[in-house]
Amino acid sequence: MSVRAYGAIAAHQPVEPITIPRRDVGEHDVQIEIDYCGICHSDLHTVRGEWGEVRFPCVPGHEIVGRVSKVGSAVSRFKEGDVVGVGCMVDSCQHCHPCEEGLEQYCENGMTGTYDSKTPDAPGHTLGGYSQRIVVKDSFVLKITHDASQLAAVAPLLCAGITTWSPLRHWNVGPGKKVGIVGIGGLGHMGVKLAHALGAHVVAFTTSESKRQAALDLGADEVVISKDKDQMKAHGRSFDFILNTVAASHNLDAFTKLLKLDGTLCLVGVPEHAHPSPSVGVLIGGRRSIAGSLIGGIKETQEMLDFCAEKGITSDIELIRADQIEEAYERMLKSDVKYRFVIDNSTL
Known part of the structure; x- marks a missing residue:
């Protein structure tokens, strides 16, 4: 299937509207319609090629909040309509020592990042949350229990x-x-x-x-x-x-x-x-x-989300349209935001 997204086709070009492929839902997959996606400094560094070689087209975004629209036949933890999140990882080897300890971010065989990591799916690398939809393995999807009015401000919790x-x-x-x-x-x-x-x-x-x-x-x-x-x-x-x-x-x-x-x-x-x-x-x-320290494992990310929901903690954000991403990047470089930009993905 094809979905709308914002991404860059080269390091010297700004992000722009593009169409990207998403894989069909496998038995262990969760399909998510993305409502909000936070903007992280690493998005900017990656999409502009400042951290080395980048796979293009590059669609950043690893602070994702949305709603489940379809689940695979073997998925029991999620159902259609659930509010969920996806952070910086969408896979890991699942059998090395760190993975067995619930520290997938330190996977000895290399965790799969939410964007710009190699994958067998077209186009050969992961594409992130500046998009309408994403399909993720169920074990890397997180439950969100915050009030619906707080969901945009929950997105940066998935990284920051x-x-x-x-x-x-x-x-x-x-x-x-x-x-x-x-x-x-x-x-x-x-x-x-x-x-x-x-x-x-x-x-x-x-x-x-x-x-x-x-x-x-x-x-x-x-x-x-x-x-x-x-x-x-x-x-x-x-x-x-x-x-x-x-x-x-x-x-x-x-x-x-x-x-x-x-x-x-x-x-x-x-x-x-x-x-x-x-x-x-x-x-x-x-x-x-x-x-x-590098981000966190799936278990502790869920622990953090549950703690924040219980305590009423969210990020302080500024909600923007998709066509404001490049402007947000420039403002972010000047520290002109308190404290995190979040994209309203309905504007894609």
């Missing part, structure tokens, strides 16, 4: 939400823990919301004084202007965990020095240019760690 939730849970963030969130953007604003909801004492780090009140409104207990050396020094050796969402090269020592004994700085943003080498002495002197 789980990217922050997974490390917060892995490092046992909760009551009695002092947690820092570096950067108040698409990822960082979700990090603040989730860490606060988990019961931690949350300190937001930003380079901009103008974001102080916004960070407090999101749930931060304190806000530190990271360019102010005195404000930073006042928090020395006091953090259990710091989640760094910034995707630009910067000095990590400024944050590792704030960790207490056995504290961890976790990176979830990939900079265009490498960070300056961190001081080994700072790490050794406090048995501190610098770690990284």
Whole structure:
């Protein structure tokens, strides 16, 4: 079948209306009519060829919310009309150690991304959520129980939400823990919301004084202007965990020095240019760690969605039409959004 989509046919060209194929529904598949799709920084980097070779046509989008329109004969968890989501993955090998542990994002044989990953289906690679419809294996489809009025704002949870939730849970963030969130953007604003909801004492780090009140409104207990050396020094050796969402090269020592004994700085943003080498002495002197984290597995993504539905947590979004995607990309590069763009797919 063919469906309408927005995608690029070459790295130097903007996204535009195109028609793409979708496979027939197999016995373990779920067909989804897409209502909303969030826009992620990785969409922009990929579609413009900034992260290496891209398979074209490229249809981005891995923050998908929609309704089931058809299920395969072996599917029992979903039925027509169910509200569901699809995140950054649509398949993995299912038999390596990470997959068996429910950590499909670390699949040793390579997980299949929602877009720009090789697949036997035409056109030979996956095509994402900037489209009317998608067909996904049932084990990679997620149940959404938020109120219908919140569905557009749920979409970014499928990437921005789980990217922050997974490390917060892995490092046992909760009551009695002092947690820092570096950067108040698409990822960082979700990090603040989730860490606060988990019961931690949350300190937001930003380079901009103008974001102080916004960070407090999101749930931060304190806000530190990271360019102010005195404000930073006042928090020395006091953090259990710091989640760094910034995707630009910067000095990590400024944050590792704030960790207490056995504290961890976790990176979830990939900079265009490498960070300056961190001081080994700072790490050794406090048995501190610098770690990284990649999205989350299907089980923990479902856990995150259920937690957010229970707590009434969504992303702060700006809803746009499909013909505004390129404008949204340019605004996103200028950080001119609070905090995530979401496409109304009915405008396709």
